[in-house]
Amino acid sequence: MLSRVAHSIYWFGRYIERAEDIARCIDVNLQLQLDLPGEERPWEPVLQTVGDTEMFFKKYSHVTIQNALIFLTFDLENPNSILSCVAAARENARCIRESISSELWITVNQFYLKLKDPEVQKEALESPHNFYSKVKEFGQLTIGIIYGTMNHDLAWSFARLGTLLERADQTSRILDVKYYILLPDISMVGLVLDTVQWNAVLKSVSAFEMFRKRYSNTTPHNVAEFLLLSQEFPRSMRFCLDQAEWTLKNIALHHKANSNSLRLIGKIRADIDFTTIDEIIAEGLHEKIEKYQKHLAELGNWIWKDFFN
Amino acid sequence: MKFAHYDTEGFYDELCLPDGSPRPVAETLFSRINGLPEGEMQRRQKAAESAFFDNGITFAVYGSKDGKDKIIPFDVIPRIISAEDWKILDKGLRQRTAALNCFLNDIYGEKKILRDGIVPESLIRTCPAYRPQMENFTPPKGIWAHITGTDLVRDSDGTFYVLEDNMRCPSGVSYVLQNRQILKRTFPQVFSRCPIRPVDEYCVRLRESLEYLAEGIDSPKVVVLTPGVYNSAYYEHAYLAQQMGVDLVCGNDLIVKEKKVYARTTDGLVQVHVIYRRIDDDFLDPNVFRPDSVLGVPGLIEAYKAGNVALANAPGCGVADDKAIYTFVPDIIRYYLGEDPLISNVPTFVCEDSKQMKHVLENIDKMVVKATNESGGYGMLVGPKSTAEECAAFKKKILANPRNYIAQPMISLSRVPCIIDEKFEGRHVDLRPYIIQGKETYILPGGLTRVALKKGSVVVNSSQGGGCKDTWVLAENERAPEHGQARQWMEQQQQ
Numbered sequence: 001m002l003s004r005v006a007h008s009i010y011w012f013g014r015y016i017e018r019a020e021d022i023a024r025c026i027d028v029n030l031q032l033q034l035d036l037p038g039e040e041r042p043w044e045p046v047l048q049t050v051g052d053t054e055m056f057f058k059k060y061s062h063v064t065i066q067n068a069l070i071f072l073t074f075d076l077e078n079p080n081s082i083l084s085c086v087a088a089a090r091e092n093a094r095c096i097r098e099s100i101s102s103e104l105w106i107t108v109n110q111f112y113l114k115l116k117d118p119e120v121q122k123e124a125l126e127s128p129h130n131f132y133s134k135v136k137e138f139g140q141l142t143i144g145i146i147y148g149t150m151n152h153d154l155a156w157s158f159a160r161l162g163t164l165l166e167r168a169d170q171t172s173r174i175l176d177v178k179y180y181i182l183l184p185d186i187s188m189v190g191l192v193l194d195t196v197q198w199n200a201v202l203k204s205v206s207a208f209e210m211f212r213k214r215y216s217n218t219t220p221h222n223v224a225e226f227l228l229l230s231q232e233f234p235r236s237m238r239f240c241l242d243q244a245e246w247t248l249k250n251i252a253l254h255h256k257a258n259s260n261s262l263r264l265i266g267k268i269r270a271d272i273d274f275t276t277i278d279e280i281i282a283e284g285l286h287e288k289i290e291k292y293q294k295h296l297a298e299l300g301n302w303i304w305k306d307f308f309n
Numbered sequence: 310m311k312f313a314h315y316d317t318e319g320f321y322d323e324l325c326l327p328d329g330s331p332r333p334v335a336e337t338l339f340s341r342i343n344g345l346p347e348g349e350m351q352r353r354q355k356a357a358e359s360a361f362f363d364n365g366i367t368f369a370v371y372g373s374k375d376g377k378d379k380i381i382p383f384d385v386i387p388r389i390i391s392a393e394d395w396k397i398l399d400k401g402l403r404q405r406t407a408a409l410n411c412f413l414n415d416i417y418g419e420k421k422i423l424r425d426g427i428v429p430e431s432l433i434r435t436c437p438a439y440r441p442q443m444e445n446f447t448p449p450k451g452i453w454a455h456i457t458g459t460d461l462v463r464d465s466d467g468t469f470y471v472l473e474d475n476m477r478c479p480s481g482v483s484y485v486l487q488n489r490q491i492l493k494r495t496f497p498q499v500f501s502r503c504p505i506r507p508v509d510e511y512c513v514r515l516r517e518s519l520e521y522l523a524e525g526i527d528s529p530k531v532v533v534l535t536p537g538v539y540n541s542a543y544y545e546h547a548y549l550a551q552q553m554g555v556d557l558v559c560g561n562d563l564i565v566k567e568k569k570v571y572a573r574t575t576d577g578l579v580q581v582h583v584i585y586r587r588i589d590d591d592f593l594d595p596n597v598f599r600p601d602s603v604l605g606v607p608g609l610i611e612a613y614k615a616g617n618v619a620l621a622n623a624p625g626c627g628v629a630d631d632k633a634i635y636t637f638v639p640d641i642i643r644y645y646l647g648e649d650p651l652i653s654n655v656p657t658f659v660c661e662d663s664k665q666m667k668h669v670l671e672n673i674d675k676m677v678v679k680a681t682n683e684s685g686g687y688g689m690l691v692g693p694k695s696t697a698e699e700c701a702a703f704k705k706k707i708l709a710n711p712r713n714y715i716a717q718p719m720i721s722l723s724r725v726p727c728i729i730d731e732k733f734e735g736r737h738v739d740l741r742p743y744i745i746q747g748k749e750t751y752i753l754p755g756g757l758t759r760v761a762l763k764k765g766s767v768v769v770n771s772s773q774g775g776g777c778k779d780t781w782v783l784a785e786n787e788r789a790p791e792h793g794q795a796r797q798w799m800e801q802q803q804q
Binding site: 001002003004005006091094095096097098099102105106109110113154251254255307308 | 362363364365533538543544547548550551555556557558559562572573574575576577
């Protein structure tokens with residue numbers, strides 16, 4: 001397939017996933033607000049997860065729910081707002097319309113037009129839960145349409161690769177930020193508030209119920225293990241990397257079996273396969289996650305050089 | 310909304326007789342519309358419009374301020390053509406495209422028609438679309454214009470005329486295909502009761518005719534070449550590529566090596582055999598045409614001339630749709646085919662001829678004046694609808710460059726009912742059928758009906774506020790096809 005098309009469909013996959021993950025982060029913070037009445041939820045962690053607190057404070061002097069939601073959802077100047085991601089996904093889809101199914105294009109185009117509608121923006125602020133559920137549904141719907149209407153060929157593999165790498169990245173970010181915020185002081189471990197918040201972390205990646213099937217109690221240790229190392233949970237970092245490696249092999253084995261991207265993803269995947277959570281915590285969770293993120297960024301560069309250049 | 314009070318206002322109406330009652334072709338449609346509950350027609354019109362937005366069937370108007378995509382206005386009342394009318398058009402279009410193809414082969418080859426004095430040589434020499442680079446070259450299979458869109462109009466007495474030939478990348482066919490999809494949802498019952506000829510064969514035929522150019526190569530690689538996502542017809546380029554199942558490429562997706570064209574793919578370079586190019590000649594290859602073009606592919610023409618790649622349409626075929634050559638098409642048909650033209654030209658005055666120019670200048674207020682090398686409704690004057698100052702300004706332009714202008718008497722274009730402010734009103738239309746020349750010639754039954762939505766206007770171009778309609782050609786067998794129970798059930802659900 002054309003390199004340009006491969007590039008666009010890979011980023012299409014990434015942007016759709018990113019939009020969904022941002023919605024998940026926001027939604028959980030809104031839920032927490034309801035669980036812990038009486039205190040204003042801090043929005044900084046969410047801003048930090050999504051990536052750009054500096055830009056936020058250039059625009060606003062202080063954080064309120066209203067301006068955080070607008071910045072994270074509808075601000076086109078914020079490249080990681082939901083609208084920016086959906087717009088970028090749509091633009092990528094538009095450039096490769098001939099390669100994707102009509103149903104996929106129509107779904108993305110419709111959702112984009114909806115997000116741009118000022119009425120919808122007003123509704124989003126009035127009943128946010130409803131709105132963010134819609135964004136999550138859109139992400140799931142899109143992935144389902146890709147799965148169910150397109151040939152499982154190269155184009156499909158690139159879309160899937162984009163989705164998986166983005167998801168691995170986002171899950172690790174969520175865990176990193178929460179860990180950092182929730183455990184500033186070791187003496188707080190085990191307080192009621194603590195459990196509620198760790199459950200919220202799980203819920204933000206739809207992991208709560210699946211987590212309960214494996215662990216009886218919510219401890220930071222267990223949550224980190226589940227989100228990083230689970231072999232079964234589709235949003236854990238290990239699961240995503242396993243699948244991404246498999247997908248990349250399908251893409252590259254015939255023609256580029258010696259590519260650097262394949263070598264690097266094998267290395268990251270092997271590392272996560274053969275590491276225990278105790279080792280990670282001993283090394284420092286934040287440091288370890290940072291290292292993974294650095295590798296993922298490097299992987300992105302190699303994929304670009306190997307296939308899109 | 311009912312048709313009871315429809316007034317044809319003395320114009321030829323495609324659907325109605327002068328007294329406002331339906332023509333036989335429109336009876337089923339009218340009885341269906343008249344049977345709809347109040348407000349239902351408007352609801353269906355709205356649903357059709359939102360389908361356009363959802364599909365992203367939009368276009369950009371060059372120079373429009375907000376730069377946003379717009380949908381082309383669409384009116385759900387179809388234009389219907391009877392089987393008898395279509396039979397004549399079909400024959401006439403075959404004849405015309407065949408003759409023009411002979412003409413192109415000749416003027417880039419032996420130039421017999423010029424030597425025989427049928428077409429003045431000066432007209433070819435001064436035609437901006439003439440490409441001396443193509444002289445003595447025969448394109449694959451001897452075909453120049455693989456895809457043609459011929460603009461037809463119907464006068465007040467019901468006669469069809471050719472208004473214009475479009476041989477360089479005519480656009481609009483994707484609207485024909487999409488309009489049909491949307492109308493099937495709008496009037497499912499009418500479709501089951503009327504023998505409407507389907508249009509969805511087009512993309513299959515198109516791909517067949519493109520692959521034919523690379524006959525002998527096992528599964529040749531065909532691509533559609535687009536100027537890019539910002540081109541006003543990008544939607545169409547993507548749609549056609551998708552429906553044909555071929556790659557859509559930009560200039561920099563292609564590279565020429567040793568006179569062969571390759572696409573840059575994730576597996577490295579892959580050879581391309583046929584290019585359906587939607588880029589103008591000027592921008593195709595900076596080595597041969599405009600050197601500043603970044604849209605094209607350097608070396609493409611050399612590869613083309615070496616016979617390693619086919620281009621559709623062939624570079625240089627624009628000379629056949631020059632508006633000054635147009636006047637000679639009836640002679641061209643007689644010269645090559647020895648037949649009289651089946652569809653006439655609109656009488657046309659060529660300003661290069663000083664006698665004819667004099668006539669044009671004296672009668673400019675009754676004429677439509679067009680620049681010979683422009684399209685899209687740009688660079689034209691509609692005399693009867695213009696002020697004296699506008700006419701005077703145009704006279705100056707003609708005097709400054711007579712070769713560049715032709716003039717035609719104002720034709721009273723036929724009309725079709727449209728939904729305007731909650732009632733039916735007649736609006737002027739033209740018709741652009743699409744012709745594919747390949748192993749055989751295929752004519753899409755129907756075509757793009759463009760409609761001038763402004764009251765009284767006769768300029769149908771989308772860039773000038775025109776819209777479009779679905780076009781139904783009825784099959785000769787007037788009986789509707791039989792349908793199984795499943796189809797009937799579906800219709801009931803939709804009612």
